[in-house]
Amino acid sequence: MAESFTTHKQLPLVGRTRELAILLNQFEASLSSGLKIILLPGEPGIGKTRLLDELATHTKEAGATVLVGGASQDEGMPPYLPFLETLGGYIETCPLPALETQTAYLAPTLVTILPELAARLQIAPQTYQLPPEQARFRLFKAVGDFLHNISRYTPLVLLLDDLQWADPASLDLLGHVARYHQNASILLVGTYRETGLKDNPALDRTVFQLNRLHLPVTLPLKPFSEAAVNDLAAQFLGMALSSEVCAQLYTQSEGNPFFAEELLRQWLEEDRLVNTGEQWGFNATLGGETALPASIASLIDQHLTRLDEKVIAVLQVAAIVGRAFEVSFLANVLGDEPEAIEGKLLAAVNAGLVRPSDPNWYLFSHDKIREGIYAQVSSFRRRRLHGYIGRELELQGDLENARTCENLAYHFVRSGDRQKGAHYAWLAGEKALAACALTGAIAHFRSALDLLDPTDSRLAEWLFKLGETERLNSQDHAALATFHRAFAHFKTTGEKLGQARACYELGRTYWRLEDLKPAQQFLQQALDLLESLVEAGEWLVGVLVELGSLVAMSLNRQSEGLVYAYRALELTRHLAIPRLEAAACRVVGNLLARTNKIREALPLLENGLELARRENDLVEASECCACLSLVYFWTANFHQFMEILQLRAALAEQSQDTFQLRHVYSWQSLGEIMRGRLDAGEQLLNKTQKVVDKLESPEPKAFLMQGFAYINLFRGNYAEALELTEQSIAIFREVVPDNLCWYLGMLAYFRHRSGQDEAGVLAVLEEVESLLEPIDPASLVIADALTKIVPVALDRDDRDRVRKYYAMLLPFSGLYVDALVDRILAEMEIYLGDFPAAIRHLEAAETVAVIQGIMMEAAFSKVARYKLLLRLGNSEEARQNLTQAVKLFEDNGIKGEAALYRSLLTISKEENVPAKTAFPAGLSPREVNVLRLVAAGLSNRQIAQELSLSEKTVANHLTGIFNKTSCDNRAAATAFALRHGIAR
Ligand SMILES: Nc1ncnc2c1ncn2[C@@H]1O[C@H](COP(=O)(O)OP(=O)(O)O)[C@@H](O)[C@H]1O
Ligand SMILES: [Mg+2]
Known part of the structure; x- marks a missing residue:
């Protein structure tokens, strides 16, 4: 039977869709245009046999006779084995009449190699005595004709596995069939290991001849992609793998399905995999390396037994050097001539264990093979060799090269020299960091730390570096653990400064995670520790900057934050360290801006940015840009706002700190x-x-x-x-409750605009108000919240609120806080009837909107002007403004607003709405018009103006609307209008 690595249950085919399609296509082609041959070379375990199985199933279903045979590497096998297997089985199952016809005059010849035939046909086994050449040809002809005859009954598919082991006679027979039966409906598929052509000259010759006849299609089987390995595993285990397991499996198996299955089996046996109910993850309680699966080990043994001992010795040292090794290096280690080594490697190449790669370099054809050979070396000898290789590499290697450092770490660790292992692992980490390979750097740093003597003086610095790198790589929780370790270390040594630094880093990291309580605690602790130290200046600035920002920004205690910030700025005056000065300027500027002292903030922030850029401190510069961008935003400098954001993005991208982005x-x-x-x-x-x-x-x-x-x-x-x-x-409420006032106004606005029920809107309004209550009236958060809730109050015709909000918003005139404050003020003034003020504010808003290209504001200003003009009795011009606003909204795809205001344009003072149109809830055309204006946020007075009615009549209409629609307020009626497409 065909040699297969495994006898386990077969999984559904994974991947190989392209290959299978080609195979089936060739099968189809063989039906009409005769013999087709496909060759499938590929490394062991890559899935050659599996693919043949799949093809057999499909072609059997399509009515073909499928004959399967394979060569064997066992010694003493008869010649023609592949054909004996294929035809032997066939002869036993084929109905007798058919068999008789198909064999007919061939039978006497065929029985010389196929005794089964003699038994079935009840004829005596023949022993012709012909000269060998003649006998051979007669036999080839008989087998060829027999196959051809079979194919006359049903299409024939002949699958010959593992041809690398086929005997010359079988291969010649194959060549004969190919040459003389090209018009038979036969699909012939042969597989062989990629090294087969080198190992088996007869195969090489046959493939060469077939190629000369332009017969075969060669389809090399490539390793699986990571996704395919993952699919395979999911089939194997009935459930997907975690991304970690999957990545490991892919790396270790190198896309070889046999290795992948064996590894999974091994991991299961060792309880390395745990099932979380949704996927398979690694069992965190088990660490370390796993043994080589036995099946892989035995495969390697098979290969090695046929090799010379000297070759094996070279391979063993090579396996210790690594997956790839250089001949001259190996020669040095072995104290031999490179040519001699090369000669021995050739034998290993022929056995498929290694293959040449770059000039002078070789590569184990699979890392599992290297591992298997490695495992055969005694541990004592391994240690010695690792040490020897490490020292050799130290002499020869390029220590600037990250790979060399990694290698050195690898060898020294395994030689038992932890000192050097740690040293080189650390170097490798630094190299990786310099190359911006954060994950790699972290891995090296961690292994360096694992190797480092706990009393080593470098421990603390290394911990800080690791923590910073983890944080940079957005592994905040890992960073926390590292900094906690540093803190514990300094606790035991009693070093105050070290403790303070650890607290500082802990505070920053907790803050990044929005874990405000420990963030503040650790920063405070750092501050306390530093205040008792003379040499603390530098760190003190850092702590004050963070603490000030945290208190002011996340806890919304602006003035308290400013105290810290000013202290930091004061300190930097004495220190004259530009990097720190930049940070201090930034935080003071930022906090001033947030309390509406923008004029004072701007130069500080600009200075901060300038200093940070001069120092090439990307993260600080990016922070400065963040603060500056807000200032430009709030002062409605949209052009500068967008420009500085561009710079910020560039800096943040360069800094590699995802958090900055x-x-x-x-x-x-x-x-x-x-x-x-x-x-x-x-x-x-x-x-x-x-x-x-x-x-x-x-x-x-x-x-x-x-x-x-x-x-x-x-x-x-x-x-x-x-x-x-x-x-x-909901998220903000959970993680930054003290900062909710920045966001909650939005909710009121969105609930209102979505036509939510009255109570839901009102509840949010009240909550926003209570949140704003204790806050410094100059804080920008007030303006930020108001720009969202004022439109709600206006739409609700809530005069008291509008009055109250107006007084609160007035100090922010001239700013942009998600909306132009002047425009919002104007809308309130229109509503309240203060037209001169409204005109002033609206003009200011219109100018800024146009100059800065803030399309939204330009459009909303036109809506406001429409309302103003209505109040002033100029409905013709009012309508023009509304038309322009609608056009702006429509042109920019602002569908919501466009629909809302377009519906107003269809309203006419005369009731020219076709009377026949049926409106929901039995509303009259006049009521529909009133309702549209309500939904667009007009007050009764404005509606009266627009429709040339008295306010009282409008109120009456409104009552009618409320009754018919079962609403009891404007918000509910607006929701009704939106639901029934009246307002849109
Ligand atoms: N495409 C595939 N889908 C599912 N399992 C596969 C696939 N290819 C290979 N395997 C599995 O991998 C193992 C090795 O495949 P096999 O066909 O025996 O390799 P080869 O014949 O190339 O040495 C078998 O257990 C097989 O079932
Ligand atoms: Mg096979």
Whole structure:
């Protein structure tokens, strides 16, 4: 039977769709145009036999006779074995009449090699005595004709496995069939190991002859992709693998399905895999390396037994050097001539164990093979050899090369020299870090630390470096563990400064995770420790900067934060360290800006950026840009805002700190959205998504959701918009409760715009108000919240609230806080009847909107002007403004607003709505018009103006509307209008 590695149950075929398609295609072709031959070379275990099985199943279903045979490497096998297998089976099962016809006059010849035939046909075995050449030809002809005859009954598929072991006679027979039966409906598929052509001259010759006849299609089987390995594993285990297991499996198996299956089997046996109910993960309690699966070991043994002992000795040393090895290096280690080594390697190449790669270099054909040979060396000898190789490498190697350092670490560790192992692992880590390979760097740093003597003076610095790298790689929780370790270390040594540094790093890391309580505690602890130290200046600045920012920004205690910030700035005056000065300037500037002292903030922030850039401190510069961008945003300098964001993105990308990127694109997106470019905005949000997915902190996810909510709102997808807002608020509420006031106003606005019930809107309004209560009236968060809730109060015709909010918002005139404050003020003034003020504010807003290209504001200003002109009795011009606003919204795909205001344009003072149109809830055309104006946020007075009615009549209409629609307030009526498409 065909040699197969395994006797386990067969899994459904994974991958190989292209190969199978080609095979089936050739089968089809053989039906009409005769013999087709396909050769499938591939390394052991790659799935040659499996593919033959699959082909057999398919072609059998298609009605073919499928004959399977294979060569064997066992000694003493008869010649023609593949054919004996194929035909022997056939003869035993074929119905007698058919068999008689197919064999007919061939039978006497065939029985010389196929005794089964004699038995079935009940004829005497023949022993012809012909000269050998003649006998051979007669036999070939008989077998060929027999096969041809079979193919006349049903299409014939002949599968010959493992031809690398086929005897010359079988291969010649194969060549004969190919040459003389080209018009038979036969598909012939042969597999062999890729080394087969070198190992078996007869195969080489046959393949060469077939190629000369242009007969075969050669289809080398390649290793599986990672995805295919993953599929295979899922089939094998009935469930998917965790990404960690999958990556390991792929690396270790190198895409070889046999190795993959054996590894999985081994891991299961060793309880390395645990089933979480959804997937298979590694059992965290088991560490270390696993033994080589026995099946792989025995395969390697098979190969080795046929090799000379001297070859094996070379391979053993090579296996200790590594997967790839250089001949001259090996020669040095072995104290032999390179030519001699090369000669021995040739034998190993022929056995398929190694293969030449770069000039002078060789490679084990699979790492599992190297591992198997490695395992055969005694541990004592291994240690010695590793040490020897390490020292040799130290002499010859290029220590600037990261790979060399890794190798050195590898060998010294295994030689038992932990000192040198740690040293080189650390170096390798630094090299990786310099090459921006963070994950690799972290792995090296960790192994260096594992090897380091606990009393070594480098321990603490190494821990800090590891923690920083982990944090840079967004592995915040791992970083926390590392810094905690550093802290514990300094606790035992009693070093205060070290403790303070560890506290500082812990505080920063907790803060990144929005874990504010420990963040503040550790920063405070760092501050306390440093204050008792004379030499603390430098660190003190860092701690004050972080603490000030945290208290002011995350806990919303602005003035308290400023105290820390000013202290930091004061300190830097004495220290004259530009990097620190940049940070101090940045934090003071940032906090001033947040309390509406923008004029003072701007020069500080600009100075900070300048210093940080001069110092080439990418992260600090990026932080400065973040603060500056907000200042430009708030002062409605949209051009500068977008420009500085671009710089920030570039700096953050360069710094490699994903954390720095968490909000950049979202802000850019907001800029694009406000300029009316929803698609560009959406693309940027998608970009953010990728960044945010890598982070452990939930806050940036919530921030991102808000961006998507805005896009949905403006596209008129109110339900999605609201859903996203609700979700993001839930996250903010959970992780940054002290900062909720920045976000909650949005919820009121979105609930209102989505036509949510009165109570839901009111509850949020009240919560926002109570959150704002204790906050410094100059804090920008007040303006930020108000720009969201003022429109709600206006739409609700809530005069008391509008009055109250107006007084709160007035100090922020001239700013942009998600909306132009002047425009919002104007809307309130129109509502309250202060027209001169409204005109002033509106003109200011219109100018800024146009100059800065803030499309949204330009459009909303036109809506405001429409309302103003209505109040002033100039409805003709009012309508023109509304038309322009609608056009702006429509041109920019702001579907929600466009629909809302377009419906107003269809309203006429005369009731020219066709009377026949049936409106929902039995509303009259006049009532529909009133309702549309209500939904667009006009007050009764404005509606009266617009429709040339008295306010009282409007009120009466409203009562009628409320009754018919079973609503008891404007918000509910607006929701009704939106639901029934009246307002859209
Ligand atoms: N495409 C595949 N889908 C599923 N299992 C596969 C596939 N290819 C190979 N295998 C499995 O891998 C192992 C080795 O495959 P095999 O066909 O015996 O390799 P080869 O004949 O090339 O040495 C077998 O257990 C086989 O079932
Ligand atoms: Mg096989």
